[in-house]
Each structure stands twice: as structure tokens, then as C-alpha cells.
Amino acid sequence: xxxxxxxxxxxxxxxxxxxxxxxxxxxxxxxxxxxxxxxxxxxxxxxxxxxxxxxxxxxxxxxxxxxxxxxxxxxxxxxxxxxxxxxxxxxxxxxxxxxxxxxxxxxxxxxxxxxxxxxxxxxxxxxxxxxxxxxxxxxxxxxxxxxxxxxxxxxxxxxxxxxxxxxxxxxxxxxxxxxxxxxxxxxxxxxxxxxxxxxxxxxxxxxxxxxxxxxxxxxx
Amino acid sequence: xxxxxxxxxxxxxxxxxxxxxxxxxxxxxxxxxxxxxxxxxxxxxxxxxxxxxxxxxxxxxxxxxxxxxxxxxxxxxxxxxxxxxxxxxxxxxxxxxxxxxxxxxxxxxxxxxxxxxxxxxxxxxxxxxxxxxxxxxxxxxxxxxxxxxxxxxxxxxxxxxxxxxxxxxxxxxxxxxxxxxxxxxxxxxxx
Numbered sequence: 001x002x003x004x005x006x007x008x009x010x011x012x013x014x015x016x017x018x019x020x021x022x023x024x025x026x027x028x029x030x031x032x033x034x035x036x037x038x039x040x041x042x043x044x045x046x047x048x049x050x051x052x053x054x055x056x057x058x059x060x061x062x063x064x065x066x067x068x069x070x071x072x073x074x075x076x077x078x079x080x081x082x083x084x085x086x087x088x089x090x091x092x093x094x095x096x097x098x099x100x101x102x103x104x105x106x107x108x109x110x111x112x113x114x115x116x117x118x119x120x121x122x123x124x125x126x127x128x129x130x131x132x133x134x135x136x137x138x139x140x141x142x143x144x145x146x147x148x149x150x151x152x153x154x155x156x157x158x159x160x161x162x163x164x165x166x167x168x169x170x171x172x173x174x175x176x177x178x179x180x181x182x183x184x185x186x187x188x189x190x191x192x193x194x195x196x197x198x199x200x201x202x203x204x205x206x207x208x209x210x211x212x213x214x215x216x217x218x219x220x
Numbered sequence: 221x222x223x224x225x226x227x228x229x230x231x232x233x234x235x236x237x238x239x240x241x242x243x244x245x246x247x248x249x250x251x252x253x254x255x256x257x258x259x260x261x262x263x264x265x266x267x268x269x270x271x272x273x274x275x276x277x278x279x280x281x282x283x284x285x286x287x288x289x290x291x292x293x294x295x296x297x298x299x300x301x302x303x304x305x306x307x308x309x310x311x312x313x314x315x316x317x318x319x320x321x322x323x324x325x326x327x328x329x330x331x332x333x334x335x336x337x338x339x340x341x342x343x344x345x346x347x348x349x350x351x352x353x354x355x356x357x358x359x360x361x362x363x364x365x366x367x368x369x370x371x372x373x374x375x376x377x378x379x380x381x382x383x384x385x386x387x388x389x390x391x392x393x394x395x396x397x398x399x400x401x402x403x404x405x406x407x408x409x410x411x
Contacts, residue, residue, distance in 0.1 A: 059294070066286050070279060078271045088278075092285050099290040156268075163265050182266045188231075200228060207227035210259045213266070 043067065047111040054102055062102070066095055069112060072184060073119050079179050080123035082164075090126055094119045109193045116184060117194040120176045166216035173197075174209035181206055225252050234259060 042050065042064035050068075053061035073094050078087035097118050105114060167175060173195065180186040180194060191202045225233065225245060232238045233246065233256055246253055392400065 062290065063283065063287065066283050067279075070282055070286075074274070074282070075271045084272065084274060088274075088282060088285075091282070092289055095286045096289045096293060099286075100293060159265065160269055163262075164269055167266070167269075178266065182263060183271070203228045203231040206231050207259075210262045213262045214258055217262075 048107060051102065051105055051107065051111060055105075062099055065098075065102075065111065069115055070095070072112065073115055076116060076119045076179060076184060077123055079183055080175075081126065086126070090119075090122050093122050097122065110190070113186070113190045113193050116180060116186065116190075117196070120180070120194060124172050124176065162217060162220055163213070166213050166220070169216055170209055170212055174205050174212065177202055177205040178209045224249065225256075230256060230259060234263065 042061055050061045050065050074087055074091040077090040081087050081090065094115060098115055176195060177191055180191045188199045188202045192199045225242060229238060229242050233242050
């Protein structure tokens with residue numbers, strides 16, 4: 001997965017197993033140095049080091065986590081609720097929940113996947129209470145008339161509105177799978193972790209999501 | 221009979237990670253090729269949908285909001301622990317206070333009938349040892365509850381300042397209040 005900081009993060013976390021004593025000491029020393037990093041240097045640490053620093057009592061490590069992941073978490077929420085104010089509230093809720101749970105985070109998944117898991121749960125709970133407003137038809141008319149082919153752009157805009165409306169009609173798990181796969185660029189394994197599911201179920205959900213979108217678009 | 225691709229194989233083919241059987245099947249099955257092509261068109265269309273990006277100025281504001289919200293959480297978590305973990309302690313403190321009161325009343329020597337006090341004729345106090353009461357479980361309950369409590373909490377419970385009991389009772393859940401009332405009624409009935 002590509003993080004907001006542009007670095008590749010994987011689902012693997014360093015585990016202090018099968019290490020010789022000198023290696024253990026060296027890695028422990030590095031970790032301790034990282035955990036003592038000044039607040040300004042926190043942004044240089046990777047996610048795993050930030051989590052360790054937070055768990056060691058460095059609350060400012062959480063600020064760096066927020067800065068690194070806020071955009072992706074916000075965009076995930078924005079795609080669910082399609083409203084800036086609600087998306088901002090939900091994204092804030094995601095980070096508050098993460099703050100409360102980070103002491104117990106063991107690193108079985110990447111931090112981003114864990115945040116997405118919280119995000120999907122928060123969004124699905126919210127969406128089940130409050131359905132997002134349907135997209136305004138005016139969105140299709142927001143076409144730059146200076147483009148080479150305004151009619152083509154208009155048709156493309158209409159298709160986009162229809163597709164967005166079709167996505168809103170998907171069952172929650174299919175919608176979450178589509179969001180994480182297409183927009184957050186998660187692997188099937190990461191989606192399975194985020195949704196508490198299996199890779200096979202994720203692929204089946206993705207397949208059915210695409211099939212449902214085709215059906216909805218054809219019928220409209 | 222030809223086996224068409226399974227949902228999982230379609231998704232793998234979309235990812236370009238299909239096995240040799242998938243490629244071989246697609247080469248000779250037009251239905252699956254069409255299906256795959258339509259799936260790809262939907263994915264391509266979905267990828268063009270852009271989420272509305274907020275103003276660049278929003279992010280600092282957002283971080284400040286999160287910091288403020290987490291500060292409120294920290295304030296409600298003394299010592300980094302969830303206050304919920306300690307929610308039972310006010311109830312336990314009240315129970316300990318009630319148990320201490322009940323035991324104290326039980327252990328008070330009964331005044332002899334017609335005797336105005338404990339002083340005997342020679343002016344010395346009647347210091348005959350009070351026989352130890354059998355532990356009916358109350359003492360064990362009290363010691364077990366007190367074992368996990370800080371001394372400050374115990375002393376506050378046993379020597380409450382004005383209004384402390386009201387505050388502690390306010391902190392109880394309805395079921396805890398019912399349990400306390402039952403315990404007090406039981407103990408008061410035995411006096």
C-alpha cells in the first residue's frame with residue numbers, strides 16, 4: 001500500500017523473534033533512539049516506530065500519525081458520506097478511536113489497514129443511521145465549456161453521476177470492498193484484514209459489486 | 221463441458237494475476253471475455269470518480285481538531301487508563317463503608333438492661349474483652365474489596381467529607397444502586 005507520505009508500507013511488522021542477543025541489543029538501541037526522537041523528527045519515523053513511540057508514552061507520535069494518514073482517512077470517509085462536514089467529523093472520530101486503541105495495537109496489520117478498518121466501521125455505522133444525500137444533478141452540469149468536446153464531457157459527467165448513484169446502492173460490504181480496492185488501492189489481503197473477512201470473500205464481494213454496478217447502470 | 225471462470229478467477233484476471241487456465245479459457249470463451257471486459261469498464265469508470273479534496277488549509281485545522289478531541293480523551297483517562305476500569309471503585313467504596321458501619325454496630329457491646337452506662341461502681345471501665353464475632357462473609361467481602369483499593373479511596377469512603385456519599389451514589393449505575401439498597405436492607409434488618 002502506498003501511504004500518504006509516498007512510502008510503501010507493507011503488512012509486515014518487525015517481530016523480536018529468532019534474533020541473536022547482539023542483534024536484539026542493536027535493534028533495541030535503534031528503537032530506543034527512535035522513541036526518544038524530538039517531536040520535530042517524529043515525521044521521519046515509519047509507522048511502526050511511531051506506534052512504538054506512542055506506546056512508550058510519546059503522545060506527540062500520534063500527531064505525526066494523524067498528519068501522515070489524515071488525507072487517506074478523510075477521503076475514505078468522504079467517499080462514504082459524500083459530504084465535507086460529515087467526512088471531517090467521521091475522520092476525526094476514526095482518529096479518536098485510534099488514539100484510544102493504539103496502546104493495544106499489536107501490529108498484526110499495517111497501521112493504515114488498521115485505520116481503514118476503524119474508518120469502514122465508523123462510516124458503515126454512520127451511513128446505516130444517516131443515508132448520504134443523493135448527488136445533486138447540478139454536478140453533471142459543472143462542465144468546462146472550453147474543453148474540446150463539451151458534449152462528450154457532459155455525457156461523461158452524467159455517467160459519473162449515474163455510477164456514483166449506483167455505488168450508493170451497493171450492499172455495505174460490497175461498497176466497502178470497492179472503496180478500499182479502487183480508491184485506497186488496498187490489496188485483497190489488506191481488505192480482508194480491514195473488513196475482518198477472508199481473501200476469497202473479498203474477491204467474491206468485489207466480483208458481485210462490479211456485477212451489481214453493471215446491472216444498476218444498465219437498468220438506469 | 222467448458223467451465224467458465226469463477227468469481228475469484230475473474231478478479232485475478234482483472235488484476236492480471238490469472239493462472240494459465242484463466243488465460244487459456246479467456247482465449248477460447250467469448251462470454252467470459254465479454255464479462256471481463258465489462259467488469260474492467262466499470263472499474264475504469266469508478267476510478268475516474270474523484271472525491272472532493274478539501275482546501276489545503278483544512279488539514280492543519282483538522283489536526284488541531286483531532287488534538288483537541290484526543291486531549292479531552294486523555295483528560296478522562298487518569299494515568300492513561302480508561303476511567304471505565306475504575307468505575308466500580310465508588311460502588312466498592314460505599315460497600316466497604318456500609319460494611320464497616322454494620323460491623324462496627326454489631327461489635328458494639330450491648331448495654332446491660334437497666335445499666336445507664338458501662339462504668340461500674342468502682343469507676344473503672346468495663347473492659348471485659350468483647351468476644352470475636354464469627355465472620356458471616358461480610359468481613360471477607362470487605363477485605364476482598366479493599367485489597368484492590370488505594371488507601372485514599374478507603375479513607376475517603378470510611379471518613380467521607382460532606383457530600384462525598386452523594387457524589388459516589390451519583391456515580392453508581394441503577395443496578396449497582398439496587399444491589400447496594402438490597403445489601404443495606406439486609407444488613408439493617410439483622411441489627
